[in-house]
Amino acid sequence: VNDFYQRVYALVGEIPFGRVTTYGTIARVLGAGRSSRLVGHALKVVPDNLDIPCHRVVNRNGELSGMMQFDPPELMRALLEAEGVTFDGEAVDMRKHYWDPEEG
DNA sequence: CGGCTGACTGCGA
């Protein structure tokens, strides 16, 4: 059960530089199916001792739904842009930066 | 212990 969280952190940590993935993708890869909300919650309750690039995780629409959880909400987007991620309005350009853990 | 909420997604209209 708690392994789920560990897997989320591990998987998120495998997201390549300048790439993003979605909560649903992570949940599916971990076998959680539709428990995509747990992924979001997992990143929310992520231990401080871990250094998780949670800014590389967005919703299926590429929107930075978790930006509001960052201390400065704009930090999330700033971090992504700093990695070379481009934006289409308020959402990440998924066609160019989407990363599927199963495909690599 | 019971009920509500939430960093979401999929399906039907």
Added chain:
DNA sequence: TTCGCAGCCAGCC
């Protein structure tokens, strides 16, 4: 394509 509803599960009151 867009809008609304149901499902999933952990955490908090």
